[in-house]
Amino acid sequence: MVPLSWYLALSAALFTIGAVGVIVKRNAIAIFLCIELMLNGANLALVALSGFFGDVGGQLFVFIVMTVAAAEAAVGLAIIISIFRTRESLNVDDADTMKL
Amino acid sequence: MERVLFIIFAAAAVGSALNLIAQRNPMYSALSLIGTLASLSALYVTLHAQFVAAMQIIVYAGAIMVLFVFVIMLLNLQEDQPRIEKQQWLRYLAVPFAAALMAEALYVFRNVKDIRLPAGSDSDRAVGATWSIGTSLFTDYLLPFEVTSVLILMAIVGAIVLARREDG
Amino acid sequence: MTSLLLEWLVKIAVVFAVLITSVAYLSYMERRVAGWIQIRVGPNRVGPFGLLQPLADGLKFIFKEDIIPIKANKLLYLAAPAAAIVPALMTFIVIPYGSEIVLFGKQIALHVTRINVGLLYLLGLASLSVYGIVLAGWSSNNKYSLMGGLRASAQMISYELSLGMAIIGVLVLSGSLDLVNIAQSQSGYWFGFLPRWNIFLQPVGFIIFYIAALAETNRVPFDLPEAEAELVAGYFTEYSSMKFAMFFMSEYLNLITSCSLAVTLYFGGWNGPGVNSHPWLSLVYFLVKVFLLIFLFMWIRFTLPRFRYDQLMWLGWKFLLPLAIVNVVVTSTVLLLAS
Structure with missing residues (x-):
């Protein structure tokens, strides 16, 4: 059997990689992808705990996290498209004024 | 058997995640994330969470990531040009930051007791099958469920307002 | 074991x-x-x-020159045909193509496997099949391919919603996501002669499902991703030889899977008269039903003209999706009142 701590360690590793990506990357889409990776790291911990404790609550949180991620992707990508239209670039350092 | 499966999929998940931040081309990054999502879906099956595993593929890989790939294609992005960064030093900060974050997570998990994973059952009403998810979602978790629907409505309105051309 | x-x-x-x-x-x-x-x-x-x-066609495909455009993204260009055909081959394993037969003194169920979320597995793989098309369109580095890929991804996301919503009507009736259970729940007769098929309870659901399946398999009148009059050949313009054949095969595999799914969900799967005494008949019934639905697909292909792009989006979002939602609401209300 796989111990619970393995799943939690994997979840921590994925979250950390995502967090590092958010700092290191300069492309807005890549940063967005790293945020999705962090969400997935958290999801794995939730599903693992839910499975080990036999409680369905954790899986419902994952369900809701997915919905939030979908909403976030829709709005975020719309913002990215409008930034690209005005600045011709997706480098987040170019988006340094509050105007579109 | 389970350990072998776990190691294979965990290695695939971490490998694709590292590839995500190593690639300069956003298309490769997006495809690596799909690799991570698929491996996680397999891990969910080993945790007897079949419904969430299927949703992971349908919602994440099949809808959200298609949207990402669609935008990358629409903007026809090429590789990031290497250029002088305004904040180069931030990159070197990432390594100690990552180490600290990982250490913190492992410190939190140090007292995890190794309980056994309950054996999966073929029953339609087992935890993780569709029946259990549906019943809890519409009884105990009804309020969060309704709130997410409002959130989605706001996201639809926001996305249309943002992506619409003013002159159109 | x-x-x-x-x-x-x-x-x-x-x-x-x-x-x-x-x-x-x-x-x-x-x-x-x-x-x-x-x-x-x-x-x-x-x-x-x-x-x-x-x-002869197969031999011709093998002997044709295999071209990789110089400016193409080589890795993804090679991976795209595989990404198209693998999900198409994987989907069929959950579809029951017959009841149980006795072969060599052994009870054999005529389905490869059953999963308690079988239908979700199928929908998941169907949603992954868009990547082959999208990657082919993007990696070819050709404007026609890119247009085809963009159209395909928008079209498949839009119609997947209607497809999923149309299926919910059947799920509410049968109360299971396992395709074997869904097929079994349609055995027997109403009033002694009318088979208990879901098509009689869900005619609207079936029509939405069928139209959405036409769009998901990129067939006429929804073949905009490969519209030859506008886009040369759409996303596989640059492909030749066996790589082209793999796209071709995945398209027909998706066609078979959609029709088999339609038969399982709406036309009683392998059910028919005399199945209980002669289990072999179930396989025949299933194949005949699938054949008839595929024939209908082809009939439509050579009868109807192609939609314009805005008409396609209008049909998907403003007609099929609301209709599917109404269908779900009406089905569940009637079921609630009847029970």
Whole structure:
């Protein structure tokens, strides 16, 4: 059997990689992808705990996290498209004024 | 058997995640994330969470990531040009930051007791099958469920307002 | 354990072989049906009635020159055909193609495997099949391919919603996501003569499902991703030889899977008169039903003109999706009042 701590360690590793990506990357889409990776790291911990404790609550949180991620992707990508239209670039350092 | 499966999929998940931040081309990054999502879906099956595993593929890989790939294609992005960064030093900060974050997570998990994973059952009403998810979602978790629907409505309105051309 | 594994392997091998052969003969059937509908001949030179035509086509595909454009993204260009055909081959394993038969003194269920979220597995793989098309369009570095890929991804996301919503009506009726259970729940008769098929309870659901399936498989009148008059050949403009053949095969595999799913969900699966006493008949019934639905697909292809892009989006979002939601609400209300 796989111990619970393995799943939690994997979840921590994925979250950390995502967090590092958010700092290191300069492309807005890549940063967005790293945020999705962090969400997935958290999801794995939730599903693992839910499975080990036999409680369905954790899986419902994952369900809701997915919905939030979908909403976030829709709005975020719309913002990215409008930034690209005005600045011709997706480098987040170019988006340094509050105007579109 | 389970350990072998776990190691294979965990290695695939971490490998694709590292590839995500190593690639300069956003298309490769997006495809690596799909690799991570698929491996996680397999891990969910080993945790007897079949419904969430299927949703992971349908919602994440099949809808959200298609949207990402669609935008990358629409903007026809090429590789990031290497250029002088305004904040180069931030990159070197990432390594100690990552180490600290990982250490913190492992410190939190140090007292995890190794309980056994309950054996999966073929029953339609087992935890993780569709029946259990549906019943809890519409009884105990009804309020969060309704709130997410409002959130989605706001996201639809926001996305249309943002992506619409003013002159159109 | 080993005998179970062996049974699985044999079933997978047989299903795989049958699927690949039927794909070859569907391409023949499509041209013969086209000839018949348009009052011309169709392929009739290779073998009796042109029956060896698929073999000749296969040889031709293998011997054609394999071209990789210089400016293409090589890795993704090579990966795209595989990404298209693998999900198409994987979907069929959860579809029950018959009841249980006795073979060599052993009870054998005529489905490769059953999963308690079988239908979700199928929808998941169907949603992954868009990547092959999108990657082909993007990696070819050709404006027609790119346009085809963009159109395909928008179209498939839009119609997946209607497809999923249309299926919910059946799920509410049968109360299971396992396709074997769904097929079994449709056995028997109403009033002694009308088969208990879901089509009689969900006619609107079936029409939405069928239209959405046409769009998901990129067939006329929804073949905008490969519209030859506007986009040369759409996302596979640059592909040749066996790579082109793999896209071609995945398209026909998706066609078979959609029709099999329609039969399982709406037309009673393998049910029919005399199945209980002669289990072999179930396989025949299933194949005949699937064949008829595929014929309907081809009939539509050679009868209707292509939609314009804005009409396609209008139909998906403003007509089919609201109709599917109304269908779900009405079905559940009636079920609630009846129980």
